[in-house]
Amino acid sequence: MNNPLPGVPLIESPLFPSLAPSLGLTAEEWRIATDLHRDGFAVLDFPDDQIGARIERIRRNLAPRFGVDLDNPEADKTTGERRIQDAWKFDDDVRAIAANDGILDLLGKLYGRRSFPFQTLNFPVGTQQDAHADTAHFSSIPERFMCGVWLAMEDISAQAGPLFYLAGSHRWPIVNNTMVGRRGFGNALNSAQDPYGPAWAALQNAHGAEAGTFLARKGQALIWCANLLHGGSLQTDPRLTRWSQVTHYYFDDCIYYTPAFSDEPLGRLDLRNLIAINDERARPNMYLGEPVERHAPVSNTGHAEKPRGGIARWLAKRLSR
Numbered sequence: 001m002n003n004p005l006p007g008v009p010l011i012e013s014p015l016f017p018s019l020a021p022s023l024g025l026t027a028e029e030w031r032i033a034t035d036l037h038r039d040g041f042a043v044l045d046f047p048d049d050q051i052g053a054r055i056e057r058i059r060r061n062l063a064p065r066f067g068v069d070l071d072n073p074e075a076d077k078t079t080g081e082r083r084i085q086d087a088w089k090f091d092d093d094v095r096a097i098a099a100n101d102g103i104l105d106l107l108g109k110l111y112g113r114r115s116f117p118f119q120t121l122n123f124p125v126g127t128q129q130d131a132h133a134d135t136a137h138f139s140s141i142p143e144r145f146m147c148g149v150w151l152a153m154e155d156i157s158a159q160a161g162p163l164f165y166l167a168g169s170h171r172w173p174i175v176n177n178t179m180v181g182r183r184g185f186g187n188a189l190n191s192a193q194d195p196y197g198p199a200w201a202a203l204q205n206a207h208g209a210e211a212g213t214f215l216a217r218k219g220q221a222l223i224w225c226a227n228l229l230h231g232g233s234l235q236t237d238p239r240l241t242r243w244s245q246v247t248h249y250y251f252d253d254c255i256y257y258t259p260a261f262s263d264e265p266l267g268r269l270d271l272r273n274l275i276a277i278n279d280e281r282a283r284p285n286m287y288l289g290e291p292v293e294r295h296a297p298v299s300n301t302g303h304a305e306k307p308r309g310g311i312a313r314w315l316a317k318r319l320s321r
């Protein structure tokens with residue numbers, strides 16, 4: 001396949017329509033790829049014939065940690081913790097879902113680079129998170145080489161705070177510090193998505209975009225693109241659970257960083273130290289096949305150096321210090 005834009009995920013590429021026929025996709029993969037390209041998300045049945053048993057074991061294992069009484073339908077389920085990050089470290093079923101080979105292979109085909117899971121989140125109830133793009137937490141250079149896979153661990157009702165999304169919002173600009181006019185490096189924040197909330201809300205208004213909700217069946221999954229706006233709807237019935245697992249994936253040969261604490265044009269990046277869940281090996285930050293070293297803040301004068309020879313070469317040089 002001749003792809004003049006290898007630094008753009010295949011399903012996000014403007015060249016996707018001409019590249020897709022040569023990818024050797026099955027009919028189902030083709031459907032998922034075109035849904036992602038058009039809408040920024042795609043729904044599929046999770047490819048694991050053990051999924052029912054895994055879900056049951058995970059719920060039993062995690063419920064006490066969330067203070068959820070699985071056997072009392074009338075109890076308020078929203079009083080305890082609402083999420084556990086990286087339960088894959090102690091729960092083999094959470095790990096198996098994150099490292100599912102079918103998903104890894106599929107993502108590799110859709111993005112054109114090998115994928116790896118690096119974080120899990122397990123939720124017993126709705127998150128009620130405002131609309132956000134995961135690029136605010138997990139950016140990459142080149143951009144968009146990140147996605148989330150959300151798995152329904154029960155049938156989800158409209159009153160349980162279902163996942164919502166803004167179809168097509170992955171094509172809107174990636175809101176970054178330069179656009180919103182703030183510096184990030186060395187900043188302290190409660191949430192990495194706070195600085196971008198007003199801009200996302202304004203974009204949603206400007207586009208007149210209506211949210212869709214994912215009233216999922218148990219065992220269904222939804223893949224979202226890095227820049228798709230999504231969140232958790234209001235949970236109106238606190239007696240309900242909304243068991244779900246999100247696994248976040250990155251792709252090989254990228255720089256992985258958090259924009260809220262970075263100033264990209266100055267080469268000051270809050271780099272991530274990632275471990276891939278599937279093989280528990282480190283995935284160093286890479287730029288065009290070479291490792292990138294972590295660097296100290298470069299200047300306190302506020303003056304940026306002038307890029308020579310193109311921003312990408314300049315950034316690579318700065319990062320390799």
Ligand SMILES: O=C(O)CCC(=O)C(=O)O
Nearest residue numbers: 121127128163231232246
């Ligand atoms: O499950 C939800 O309500 C949203 C989760 C989410 O946004 C995420 O994990 O990135």
Ligand SMILES: [Fe+2]
Nearest residue numbers: 132133134230
């Ligand atoms: Fe998210």
